[in-house]
Amino acid sequence: MTPKELVLGLFAAAFIDHDPEAAKPLLDPGYIQHNPAIPTGAQGLLDAIPLVAQSGITVTTHRVIAEGDYVVLHNTYENADAFGAPTLVAFDVFRVEDGVVAEHWDNLQAPPETTVSGRTMTDGPVAVTDIDKTEENKALVVGFVNDVLGGAAPENVTDYMDPAVYIQHNPVIDDGLEGLMAAIEAFAEQGQVITKFEPQIVVAEGNFVFVASDAIMGGEPWAFFDLWRVEDGKIVEHWDVVAPIPSEMAHDNGKF
Incomplete structure (x- = not known):
């Protein structure tokens, strides 16, 4: 799998299918976690998957950008109160190494009801060109x-x-x-x-x-x-x- 395919597979297993067994072989056991609330290591993420399922969180991925071993997802999480707000906009960044996902960074922000420009935090072009x-x-x-x-x-x-x-x-x-x-x-x-x-x-x-x-x-x-x-x-x-x-x-x- 390409890094992009690998990351999207892990993300689907964790946040859409809520399947720790499907996620496990895609993770480096020493998975380095930078999300402040989740313990480091593969087990830290695997243990969080059932909690994600119970919370009812849903996710929409708006953009996927990949270069080398790095993949960036531009996401919106709904029903995300367990992570701090009903709706959260996020960038999730993953690093792939030796055919597994080895590291993760993210940043999350609750979007306001109105914006100065009238646009949302996620709308606009999504196609990768040039x-x-x-x-x-x-x-x-x-x-x-x-x-x-x-x-x-x-x-x-x-x-x-x-x-x-x-x-x-x-x-x-x-x-x-x-x-x-x-x-x-x-x-x-x-x-x-x-x-x-x-x-x-x-x-x-x-x-x-x-x-x-x-x-x-x-x-x-x-x-x-x-x-x-x-x-x-x-x-x-x-x-x-x-x-x-x-x-x-x-x-x-x-x-x-």
Whole structure:
């Protein structure tokens, strides 16, 4: 199986079929877990599957992006009160090694009833295109993250995006460069200044580039899981899931 097929098989066994026996051979026994609430190791996930079934959680996968040994799923979980809210939008990231799933990261956020742009946190294009431009698009987005979000050279923002064409799915930010800059200013006024923004995982496939970043915002640790869509050499669309990093976890692996 390809990494994408392997991950989708594990995900179906765990969250759709609720079948630990089907999931077990797809997992490395030393499966490294970064979800703060689930113990590390394959058994930690296998033990959670019956609890998922009992809770009535359902999942919709909107996008699947894969590069090398990494696979990213853009998901919505319903009936997810056991994980903190009735509905949660998530990015799940898996790493495959030697034909089994070896590691998992995720970020979850409850979507609001209304958003500034009028879009949801998950709607929009899903088709992976421009496979031949994967490396080019990856370099573009990483440059944007380092220069603009990381603060290395924010004046270069128009090298990465058209100020008028930036379709936004973050629920509290409006479209375009103007919307992004206004949100950054508003966050600063609220004491939510970002003083660290360091990419930890980058996965690109064609027109989609995913970046998971370790951040400090308002003096506290946060995780930013962002997905960008690139078209004709410019970033044109953005989705994200943002969550604080808890101080206590069910393992010693950390968020990243």
